[in-house]
Amino acid sequence: IAALRPSLAPLIVAVSRQVPRKGIDVLLRALAELDRGGASFRACIVGPGTLLEAHRRLVNDLGLSGKVAMPGWVEDPFAYLRAADIFALPSLEEGSGSVSLLEALQAGNAVVASACDGIPEDLTDGENGLLVPPGDVTALRLALAHLLNSASLRKQLAHRGRLTYEERFSPAAFVTALRTTYAELGFAP
Numbered sequence: 001i002a003a004l005r006p007s008l009a010p011l012i013v014a015v016s017r018q019v020p021r022k023g024i025d026v027l028l029r030a031l032a033e034l035d036r037g038g039a040s041f042r043a044c045i046v047g048p049g050t051l052l053e054a055h056r057r058l059v060n061d062l063g064l065s066g067k068v069a070m071p072g073w074v075e076d077p078f079a080y081l082r083a084a085d086i087f088a089l090p091s092l093e094e095g096s097g098s099v100s101l102l103e104a105l106q107a108g109n110a111v112v113a114s115a116c117d118g119i120p121e122d123l124t125d126g127e128n129g130l131l132v133p134p135g136d137v138t139a140l141r142l143a144l145a146h147l148l149n150s151a152s153l154r155k156q157l158a159h160r161g162r163l164t165y166e167e168r169f170s171p172a173a174f175v176t177a178l179r180t181t182y183a184e185l186g187f188a189p
Helices: 024-036 052-061 077-083 099-107 137-148 151-169 171-184
Strands: 011-015 042-046 068-072 086-089 110-114 130-132
Touching (some): 024 137, 077 099, 086 099, 110 137, 130 137
Parallel strands (some): 011 086, 110 130
């Protein structure tokens, strides 16, 4: 991250396996459009997978070298989330949800994610994140540009996202939900 330029620009992070359903190529194309439009940003896409080398070549082909890092597998992806200003989840499909999305909310990142599968159950567009149609490069670019151009919106979404994590996904919330469920089943605490 330290080598990315411009060094003080907002940092966009994605933590994802490098496989087709994760839409990393969609994110890279959106970043290239932002770059051509003069947007100031840095990006780091963390995670291993079968498409890692192809995505690294795409970074070069799109002229994003020096602005986008792709370290592959890392020991502690949460360290990257702590450094991020914006978390991007460009998935074309997800299962019931995304662990990296929950980690981004926990880290206090402003989130842009695809409105696919279980993601809209975890995020409400404009409240605790921005949702875009899966595979839509233009919509992803516009959402990222909106966050890059508004530090106050980034702060607002990050704050609300962190509250969502605390209220719904934290260990304390999980324990409370389990207690409620067991009580409803007739088990005493």
